[in-house]
Amino acid sequence: MNKVTALCAALIVAGVAAAPSLQTAVLAQPAPVQPSPVKRTILQRTDVPGTNLEMIYATVEIAPGFKAGRHNHPGVVMAQVTEGEFWLAVDGQPEKILKAGESLTLPDRTIHNEGATDKGVKLSAVYVLEKGKPLASPAP
DSSP: OHHHHHHHHHHHHHHHHHHHHHHHHHHTOOOOOOOOSEEEEEEEEEEETTTTEEEEEEEEEEOTTOBOOSEEOSEEEEEEEEEEEEEEEETTSOOEEEETTOEEEEOTTOOEEEEEEEEEEEEEEEEEEETTSOSOEEOO
């Protein structure tokens, strides 16, 4: 009986001693990851025969008020606004706001900033890009 009592006492002491470290471990959990303000969903992707290019068809959703920052794409981008309002600022040109039904074309490596007005925006986009390059890169 003494062995059982001693074992129970040891387990209780071990549990009490471990409790603060368990609380710290629970409290030290990282905060939940916030969703990205830009969501690209690639619907199709194919190589352009005889070239070093690929074509990507995607939907793009941008959260209300978000601006992506100046960047470019390693190829041509064509897009149509399907919902909301798309804010576009191409270097050297006046800013534009495109509404649902309107479309745009960005030539190869055009430096621009883009985003959504306070309404958010959804686009249907086609990228014709160099294979192996990132979809977008920050402007130099």
